[in-house]
Amino acid sequence: MAQNLIETIAQRFALGLSEGHEVHSGDYISIQPAHVMTHDNTGAVIPKFKSIGATRLHNPRQVVNTLDHNVQDTSEKNLEKYRKIEEFARSMGVDFYPAGRGIGHQIMCEEGYAWPGTMVVASDSHSNMYGGLGCLGTPIVRTDAAAIWATGRTWWKVPPVARVTLTGALQPGVSGKDVIITLCGLFNNDDVLNHAIEFDGDGIAALSVDQRLTIANMTTEWGALAGVFPVDAVTINWLRERAAFVAARGLEGVPSDVDGDGRHPRVNETRIMELEANPPTAGAEAFYAKELTLDLSTVRPHISGPNHVKTMAAVAGLRDQRMKIDKAYLVSCVNSRVEDLAEAAAVMRGKRVSDGVEFYIAAASSEVQQESERRGDWQLLLDSGAIPLPPGCGPCIGLGVGLLGPGEVGISATNRNFKGRMGDATAQAFLASPAVVAASAVAGYVDVPGDYDTIAPSGSIRVNSRDGAARGETVVIEGFPEAIEGELLFCHQDNLNTDGIYPGKYTYNDDFTAAQQAEVAMENYDPAWQGLARDGDILVGGFNFGTGSSREQAATALKHRGIRLVIAGSLSETYARNAINNGFLVIEAPALVHMLTQRFGSDVLTQRTGLVANVDFRRSEILVDGMSFAIDPIGPAAQEIVLLGGLESWVRANIAS
Numbered sequence: 001m002a003q004n005l006i007e008t009i010a011q012r013f014a015l016g017l018s019e020g021h022e023v024h025s026g027d028y029i030s031i032q033p034a035h036v037m038t039h040d041n042t043g044a045v046i047p048k049f050k051s052i053g054a055t056r057l058h059n060p061r062q063v064v065n066t067l068d069h070n071v072q073d074t075s076e077k078n079l080e081k082y083r084k085i086e087e088f089a090r091s092m093g094v095d096f097y098p099a100g101r102g103i104g105h106q107i108m109c110e111e112g113y114a115w116p117g118t119m120v121v122a123s124d125s126h127s128n129m130y131g132g133l134g135c136l137g138t139p140i141v142r143t144d145a146a147a148i149w150a151t152g153r154t155w156w157k158v159p160p161v162a163r164v165t166l167t168g169a170l171q172p173g174v175s176g177k178d179v180i181i182t183l184c185g186l187f188n189n190d191d192v193l194n195h196a197i198e199f200d201g202d203g204i205a206a207l208s209v210d211q212r213l214t215i216a217n218m219t220t221e222w223g224a225l226a227g228v229f230p231v232d233a234v235t236i237n238w239l240r241e242r243a244a245f246v247a248a249r250g251l252e253g254v255p256s257d258v259d260g261d262g263r264h265p266r267v268n269e270t271r272i273m274e275l276e277a278n279p280p281t282a283g284a285e286a287f288y289a290k291e292l293t294l295d296l297s298t299v300r301p302h303i304s305g306p307n308h309v310k311t312m313a314a315v316a317g318l319r320d321q322r323m324k325i326d327k328a329y330l331v332s333c334v335n336s337r338v339e340d341l342a343e344a345a346a347v348m349r350g351k352r353v354s355d356g357v358e359f360y361i362a363a364a365s366s367e368v369q370q371e372s373e374r375r376g377d378w379q380l381l382l383d384s385g386a387i388p389l390p391p392g393c394g395p396c397i398g399l400g401v402g403l404l405g406p407g408e409v410g411i412s413a414t415n416r417n418f419k420g421r422m423g424d425a426t427a428q429a430f431l432a433s434p435a436v437v438a439a440s441a442v443a444g445y446v447d448v449p450g451d452y453d454t455i456a457p458s459g460s461i462r463v464n465s466r467d468g469a470a471r472g473e474t475v476v477i478e479g480f481p482e483a484i485e486g487e488l489l490f491c492h493q494d495n496l497n498t499d500g501i502y503p504g505k506y507t508y509n510d511d512f513t514a515a516q517q518a519e520v521a522m523e524n525y526d527p528a529w530q531g532l533a534r535d536g537d538i539l540v541g542g543f544n545f546g547t548g549s550s551r552e553q554a555a556t557a558l559k560h561r562g563i564r565l566v567i568a569g570s571l572s573e574t575y576a577r578n579a580i581n582n583g584f585l586v587i588e589a590p591a592l593v594h595m596l597t598q599r600f601g602s603d604v605l606t607q608r609t610g611l612v613a614n615v616d617f618r619r620s621e622i623l624v625d626g627m628s629f630a631i632d633p634i635g636p637a638a639q640e641i642v643l644l645g646g647l648e649s650w651v652r653a654n655i656a657s
Contacts (some may be wrong), residue, residue: 002283005228006196006482009136009280013119015153016636018475025289026632027161028639034155035062035113037122038145039104040069042085044125048362049146052651058152060093061256062112066104067097072391072400095255099198102391103364109213110242110367111254116231117280120398121148126333126415130221131197132213133238134231136278138196139199140222141574142583143549143647150653154639154647155580159225159573160289166203173450175343176211177335177433178415179294180218181302182457185312187292189570191461193223193544194573195289196612198229200430207240210339216416217334221309225573231279236272240586243267288464295458301448305417306428316446326440328359329422330381331389332396335413335434336364338371344438347379353385354444360402362389386441395422403413404429411446413437428473473618474633480643483616483630486538486564488609488624491525492593492602496541497548498575499541500525502557504549504599517553519561533606535562538613540596542568547588555579565615567622569593580638582647586629587615589622592629 001022003011011023015030023029032627038045042065049626057063083101089096097107105126108114114130120137123145130137144154147312164183197219199212201571209216212229214344219227229235246254248263256265266342302312330336330344342452353359361381364367381386387402394400396414404410404423410430417429426449439447473647476482506512522529525599533539539558545568546554555578558566564584579586600607615631616624617639622629644650 001287002285004161004163004288005280005282006136006226006287007158007286008282009117009119010158011618012117015565016027023158025158027158028635029156029158031119031156032639033062033121033148034118035064035108035120036140036145036148037064037066037104037108037113037120037124037127038642039066039124040081041123041142042088043081044087045142045145045149048142049149052146052150053655054146054150054651057094057149061095062152063092063094063097063149064104064539065089065425066107066109067103067651068103069393069397070399071099071390072394076088079302084304085344087104095252097255098130099392100366101253102363102368103333103336103393104306106337106368109133112264114238114243114270115266116235116275116487118259120229127222128224128227129213129217129333131216131226131228134229136228137216137228138226141577141581145340146575147647147651150651155641157576157632157638158193159196161198162192162224162251162290162292163198163200163288165201165267165291165293166199166207166296167201168203168295169206170296170299170450171436173302174299174431175216175435176207178301179211179296179300180215180222181304181309181312181431182299183294183302184218184222184309186294186457186459187308187461188310189288190223190544191292192219194570195224196226196228196632197224198228198288201293204229205232205234207337209234210337213337214334216310221415227411228280231275237275239267239272239275240269243269243272280317280356284614287466291462291464293460298455298458300452300455300457301433303430303436303446304410305430306417307417309417309431312453313452315432315446316452317454318446319448322445324409325357325411325440325446327402327404327410328415328437329395329402329410329412330386330434330437331360331362331394331412332391332414333364334415336362336368338368338375340413340434341368341372341377341381342375344434345380346436347438348381348384348621349443349655351384356533357444358402359388359441359443360384360395361386362394363391365391371565398422409440411437411440423554474620475552475636476618477636477639477643480617480639482618484538485612485614486536487534487535488540488596488611488613489537490540490596490600490607490609491522491529491605492542492597492600493525493545493605494524494542495544496548496567498551498554499548501546501554502551507551507553514556515558517557518562519555521561529606532608533561533563535598537563538566538567538615538621539563540593542593543570543590545570548572550574550578550640552578552582555584556582559584562635567592580641581647583644583649585634585642587631587632591623592622595627
């Protein structure tokens with residue numbers, strides 16, 4: 001079976017595969033990513049790393065630490081935190097980038113860590129951005145980061161892959177930000193939730209790397225786990241320009257020179273030639289769970305929001321409404337690169353920020369700011385009334401100066417506009433391109449440079465089904481059960497969030513015992529649940545089970561209550577990751593959920609079905625009432641973690657051995 005690009009790269013970075021095993025969506029694999037990045041949250045990963053008994057890094061060259069989120073905070077408490085992170089990095093030989101160097105994701109691209117055709121992870125959701133360079137970037141949680149520090153690897157379930165074909169060409173003045181806002185707004189029914197995305201089509205060739213990075217970055221908000229562009233002539237040319245720049249700059253500020261020969265350890269002509277000779281590609285007959293198309297010629301400047309990304313409106317249709325703004329932002333990892341600053345400067349040339357509007361700018365990195373200064377764009381923006389901030393995240397995540405006040409309206413070239421994220425919960429935040437942000441800052445209301453029609457974007461979506469070809473039996477490791485049996489306890493609700501599973505009011509009670517967690521499980525979902533659940537049950541949930549926060553207790557509470565495993569139509573990726581990391585098995589079986597819904601309905605929140613399920617891990621199927629339901633193989637990588645009681649125990653065992 002041919003592999004798509006995601007599967008091809010995952011195969012390269014998988015460890016411990018049985019002979020002849022070909023990686024495909026649904027596989028649980030052990031991965032050894034080329035690099036792992038942590039930022040300010042390094043401070044939280046360090047004690048987790050130490051608590052599992054680790055004293056040294058498996059591979060210091062794999063680890064990157066950056067400081068970027070709270071760089072405006074010069075309090076002694078934050079400075080002490082930053083000092084401890086730097087001391088740890090220096091003592092471990094880690095590549096470290098201090099506050100002021102830039103946003104971690106930008107550094108990963110500039111310094112060649114996010115290399116095309118490799119797999120790179122970060123404990124931050126916007127690691128999707130690396131896909132703009134053809135790198136499989138995907139987020140991990142902090143426990144995973146500690147595991148990679150200690151052992152060099154963690155686990156990954158290869159997600160379903162959606163192919164997004166971009167055709168045609170953008171009109172002048174329309175940007176990559178407009179493309180991803182359009183994709184989020186046009187396909188806004190969780191169409192790519194928990195998928196990895198591969199971009200292709202004739203429209204890609206005219207997209208710059210900066211535009212690709214923007215689009216890939218916000219596939220996170222679209223719901224995807226990765227968004228990867230092909231490695232083409234645009235990619236190679238960008239790398240060569242970058243190599244020339246770093247060669248002229250020298251190795252000042254580069255933490256490690258592995259070769260010791262004066263060349264940049266990652267961005268150099270040798271690596272570029274190797275990549276050019278052997279770029280990663282998808283097989284011609286590769287399978288895609290979904291296929292989407294977008295005609296770029298029909299994309300127009302749009303804004304999204306407020307409060308969420310998947311509502312969009314054409315700016316041309318809004319300008320006559322003169323929707324007043326109070327603040328404008330050109331900051332963050334999605335839209336603060338050289339092209340973005342130049343785009344805003346072109347709009348503001350000969351103009352000034354409107355009275356009553358505050359316009360904040362921050363470059364994605366110190367190098368971006370230096371280049372923007374060299375071109376004259378940075379000074380033009382300052383002369384027009386923009387307020388500079390240091391390279392970093394800042395107001396995008398509600399930190400530092402310039403936050404939205406009560407009732408204010410902001411327009412921002414950031415990637416998230418969740419309620420309260422950029423300031424007061426009563427404020428409204430809209431997302432837009434750098435050009436729209438700059439034009440709005442000048443006008444004092446939502447505006448766009450130039451004239452555009454309000455044509456509807458043209459796109460399509462198709463859902464595919466596998467041909468059902470057998471993939472053979474799954475290897476079951478010693479000690480892991482070949483099958484599990486239990487009565488099905490049916491909780492039909494879709495989008496059952498973590499607060500329903502484990503109430504938020506208990507989340508930060510650090511003294512809560514396992515027994516106490518068990519007693520409050522599903523308290524907010526159904527008060528009758530505790531009286532119905534029995535030890536050894538298999539809980540069957542609806543679709544998008546475990547959505548919401550990242551609290552691990554939503555998984556451990558069910559485990560402590562005696563639930564053997566959870567089966568759902570689909571799972572929140574964060575919930576699934578937390579469950580496996582805590583040694584609790586979760587499985588997706590949409591056909592089983594549909595059958596139970598048809599048989600038992602949805603009038604009662606919790607139902608004892610009387611049906612006993614046999615979950616056969618060797619044959620990758622669930623047998624219920626004479627029917628068989630296929631599931632993704634639970635491979636040895638996941639089996640080993642569950643068998644040992646979770647990822648931290650797995651790390652301890654690997655350290656000991």
